[in-house]
Amino acid sequence: MMKTEITQASLPASWTVTELGDVLERITNGLTCVQEKEPPGIPITRIETISNGFVDFERVRYVRELEESKKERFLLRRGDILFSHINSDLHLGKTAVVTSHKRLLHGMNLLLLRTKRELLDPYYLHYLLNFYRRNGTFMKIAQHAVNQSSLNQKKINSLKIPLAPLNQQKRIVAEIEKQFSRLDEAVAILKHVKANLKRYKAAVLKAAVKGRLVETEAERARREGRSFETGEQLLQRILETRCSQWKGKGKYKELVAPDTTDLPKLPEGWVWASVSDLLREPLRNGHSAKATTDPNGLRAFTLSAVTEGDFSEANTKRTVANPAKVADLWAMPGDIYVERSNTPELVGTASLYSGPEKFAFIPDLLIRIRVCQLVVPRYVELALQSDFGRRYFKGRAQGISGTMPKIDQAAIEAYPILLPPLTEQYRIVAEIDRRFSLMSKIEAQMDANLQHADILRQSILHSSFVCKANI
Incomplete structure (x- = not known):
């Protein structure tokens, strides 16, 4: 089992342990307002906007009328972190970094974390929070209700984090992204194989019920010189x-x-x-x-x-x-x-x-x-x-x-x-079951590899924040 506790004694001399609130410029809830499903308007975030770990402009709503003072207050900046503090157990603690200069309003049900850039790189914090979510830190301190858990600002502010020197934070981020990029390529290939298996299965079924999967009884009888x-x-x-x-x-x-x-x-x-x-x-x-x-x-x-x-x-x-x-x-x-x-x-x-x-x-x-x-x-x-x-x-x-x-x-x-014909039905079924069995074995291997990729992702984060990799 991986050691997940982070203490000052476990860190390099140049690192410190600090509370997250001490290195945040701002932590706040989002704007509550009337939202429209379609443009025109200014895009505004929802919980679903960051469900895949990045800011997805295909999963936003729109605000058509808003006071200038509120625009100034709730427009997000590049480098801001959106944090899912109210969600199901599976998604609690998900984060995404705003990487675009496009106009985007901070909506309700997501917290804004804005770091003190001279102390804390936002991408470093993004990956650290990702590590905490994966190792169960958030679930231990969250409040739990039916189908939903939550983290209040007090608990988030008091979260202990390992703080590396800023230049080293940037090197850690670069190394994590290099390793994750390799993993993402491998995962994309595995998912492509799974999608192809699904298409192949449909093609096999189509061939089977159209008489193209096995030799027909008519062809076999003709070849053997018999009736059927x-x-x-x-x-x-x-x-x-x-x-x-x-x-x-x-x-x-x-x-x-x-x-x-x-x-x-x-x-x-x-x-x-x-x-x-x-x-x-x-x-x-x-x-x-x-x-x-x-x-x-x-x-x-x-x-x-x-x-x-x-x-x-x-x-x-x-x-x-x-x-x-x-x-x-x-x-x-x-x-x-x-x-x-x-x-x-x-x-x-x-x-x-x-x-x-x-x-x-x-x-x-x-x-x-x-x-x-x-x-x-x-x-x-x-x-x-x-x-x-x-x-x-x-x-x-x-x-x-x-x-x-x-x-x-x-x-x-x-x-x-x-x-x-009845005998042909049996041959079709036998051939389909043979092929489906092979596909099931391949799919099981793909699922195991995807699971292993997720473990590797957590291992990379663990190495970066707990094992003090020499980056």
Whole structure:
């Protein structure tokens, strides 16, 4: 564990330990006023303006009318530090240095720290405060409330800081920025790789559901000189079986062919089907039940179980549900769950359950799909997860301008799926799982490297302010 305590005895003879307030020219709250989302006006800071560690002019508001005296008081200067003194635990203590001469007003919920330049370099303080935030100093002295913590000016002023001679402060800053620049380049490459993996995954899914990922059954049969069951013949067998074994209420209704207008050309041996064609029983909405702390309450999945594709206990809750009301809603391997309500980007998200029977029941915001035994559930899941599926459900969600638009069962039933022969479905699924497994390993390595880069960043700061690196 890194030693983080800074004492006079631990510092070089030319350094001193002082209270931050002794080397600040000014520490003050920002301007409280009416703010507009769009220009014209003078830009004014918000908490979000410094969320990425720099002053982001894309995340400001605007003030259209302001007295000259207040402009003079609240206009920021180059070298001023903005400090997030009220925020969530994750973001408390974030700072950014004003580097531009552009007009920018100091807004509320950020503190202004203006250093005595003859004693304290603002960039030196910026990196030191960054170090304190990362090592937990601020969390130890902050006041904590629900979802928010805060630091008052008194605590900030009394913060002990190591004060190097001014010329050495500048050398420390230069060395930190040189090392951080190298790290930033490496991090940018890692994030680019992760973004490419996401695009590659989408491309694999697209190829899979269009018959371009593996050799089609038609091509294989032709090469081997044999016949095969086409997707059309498979669908006919599914519909005949479905009719004779239907588990829905009331008389079985004949199905209507999916609307294939403007849909892509069929690969050889494939056929268009709808989700409703492939069901062995009707779609089913889940049940809404209040959460409870009772460990004997019935376990229900949360929406995040489907969003994350993780049906572990972490994505469940105990509820007061009546057992009789959820008797037919317990999870079974092979079930596919679709989010009937979520944000516009996530509504319609689908995930296949492969865990133990009756581990949890499904909540009201999920719709259950159970396909017949002549279809591979994993293939149906992949078809629903494709880019086409995302566009389809987003386009059919009601209340798209709201935060939680909804889709209904009819939208899922009508979803068109390219249905290949059964043996080809198995090959597609196997190839996708092979490729996704490799991608998961690469992504895990990228995440580990990103985490290591963050550790290195803190190590650089630690070396600069605690270990007295000879800079």
